[in-house]
Amino acid sequence: MIEKILLAVSGLGHAEEMLKTLTEVPSIQRSKVTVLHVVPDQVSAEAMTTKWEEGGKILANAIQYLNLDPSKVSSILRQGDPKRVVCEVADEIDADLIIMGSRGLKRLQSILSNSVSQYVFQLSSRPMLLVKDDIYVKKVNRIMVAMDSSDAAKNCLNLALFLLRDIKGGELILANVNTDLRGKESDTTQISPEQSPVLAAAFLEAKKYGVQARCVTSSGKAGEEICRLADEWNVDLLLLGSPDRRPSIAKNLVDIDRLLGASLSDYVRVNATCPVLLARTVS
Numbered sequence: 001m002i003e004k005i006l007l008a009v010s011g012l013g014h015a016e017e018m019l020k021t022l023t024e025v026p027s028i029q030r031s032k033v034t035v036l037h038v039v040p041d042q043v044s045a046e047a048m049t050t051k052w053e054e055g056g057k058i059l060a061n062a063i064q065y066l067n068l069d070p071s072k073v074s075s076i077l078r079q080g081d082p083k084r085v086v087c088e089v090a091d092e093i094d095a096d097l098i099i100m101g102s103r104g105l106k107r108l109q110s111i112l113s114n115s116v117s118q119y120v121f122q123l124s125s126r127p128m129l130l131v132k133d134d135i136y137v138k139k140v141n142r143i144m145v146a147m148d149s150s151d152a153a154k155n156c157l158n159l160a161l162f163l164l165r166d167i168k169g170g171e172l173i174l175a176n177v178n179t180d181l182r183g184k185e186s187d188t189t190q191i192s193p194e195q196s197p198v199l200a201a202a203f204l205e206a207k208k209y210g211v212q213a214r215c216v217t218s219s220g221k222a223g224e225e226i227c228r229l230a231d232e233w234n235v236d237l238l239l240l241g242s243p244d245r246r247p248s249i250a251k252n253l254v255d256i257d258r259l260l261g262a263s264l265s266d267y268v269r270v271n272a273t274c275p276v277l278l279a280r281t282v283s
Contacts, residue, residue, distance in 0.1 A: 019066060
């Protein structure tokens with residue numbers, strides 16, 4: 001399921017560390033990796049030359065740090081608007097996963113600072129793994145999937161099973177939140193699969209691949225509860241389904257509703273204390 005990975009590097013953050021950790025997962029070791037650095041347009045030729053030289057060093061350092069099989073890694077240095085170039089290159093190589101660093105900016109800050117990761121998430125339909133600057137990247141062993149009845153959640157489940165099926169001692173946490181808009185929280189309850197139709201189907205799917213799974217439920221505001229459960233269960237990676245991308249006719253517009261509204265995926269990407277993989281429905 002993940003044969004081609006696009007790693008966008010800026011010389012800062014934990015994106016490279018996240019990929020290096022992922023390459024310890026047996027199912028990822030066959031994947032081909034493209035490392036991308038984008039040089040933003042500059043006001044002068046001299047500044048452009050300097051940025052190109054810096055970009056080349058960033059790429060070289062990233063590839064050296066990753067220490068991958070040379071036959072499975074390539075690099076791209078390109079000029080332009082970073083958020084658009086990342087999307088273009090992801091389409092060019094038909095990436096199955098985009099990995100990017102994120103500053104974890106809140107919605108209004110994302111608009112004002114022209115957040116690359118936030119815009120790429122808006123414009124791309126491909127699974128995207130965001131790694132905030134202030135988190136600790138751990139070996140992937142315990143994965144949590146926020147489950148509901150959506151196709152996007154089922155896609156997340158499939159991705160999680162792809163990663164976990166060959167991890168010895170790996171564990172899948174299947175979490176379902178009963179939304180309570182009043183914000184009233186309940187204690188986390190570990191339940192047997194048959195107590196929840198949504199979790200029962202996911203549990204059986206995990207069993208099919210020999211993946212150890214447990215089912216947990218809680219109630220409250222979905223975003224807050226998902227982040228709390230991820231903390232409580234000490235997960236290494238959180239997978240969350242997201243609604244389909246905006247119509248292509250709106251791609252050139254800033255998605256104010258998504259950035260300023262109460263988007264679940266936006267809340268989780270900002271507040272989760274572990275890497276977050278956001279996935280859409282399978283096209």
